[in-house]
Amino acid sequence: MMAEVFTRLDKRKIRVAARGAEDKRRHRRVPLQLVGRFLDTHSGEQKCRLIDVSPGGAKIMAKKPPMPGDTIVLLIDGLGRMEGKVLRKGSNWFSLQFTAHMRKRDRLADAITWRFNMERLGLEEDRAAPRKQGKGRAVLHFSDGVKIDADVVDVSISGAAFSCLERPRINEEVRVGEMRGTVARIWDGGFAVAFMPPSGENANAA
Known part of the structure; x- marks a missing residue:
């Protein structure tokens, strides 16, 4: 009887550990230097550059970073449109936590993976009929x-x-x-x- 209890506990630990490893993989920040723009209610629309990104958030370089707690809209070339809340800021950067449902985060994870590998391997944008921002x-x-x-x-x-x-x-x-x-x-x-x-x-x- 006790052996069965320990077996169930061990299996539960394995499942919890597996979910934790999956979450860590899905939210791992990767360096990705892409240009874009962001919009906040105080300063309007500004140019920015991505420093690193994950499906859960990003670090952004900007001349006038928004304040912690602000909600902004971010548009990054090759990744698309995202909304999020500012967590921290420096003199020329800020970190952002995305507020998106899981399905959109899954799509973002695919886009990040592709862009990261494309940049690293010097590949062309040759996916089947990729939709470019501002066209279609x-x-x-x-x-x-x-x-x-x-x-x-x-x-x-x-x-x-x-x-x-x-x-x-x-x-x-x-x-x-x-x-x-x-x-x-x-x-x-x-x-x-x-x-x-x-x-x-x-x-x-x-």
């Missing part, structure tokens, strides 16, 4: 139920520009994937959408 097609959902397919002309952390024949109304609410915003500008052949800024409530719920 998007589906926009408007508040009145209308859905529009449009070409992405340009994209930043704070907004995006689309090319299409349809003409939405200024200030009309729109959803693009996980992003929500309003129509900010219209021109001949397209329109621009301003994304809603990050909020502490949304970040805590992520």
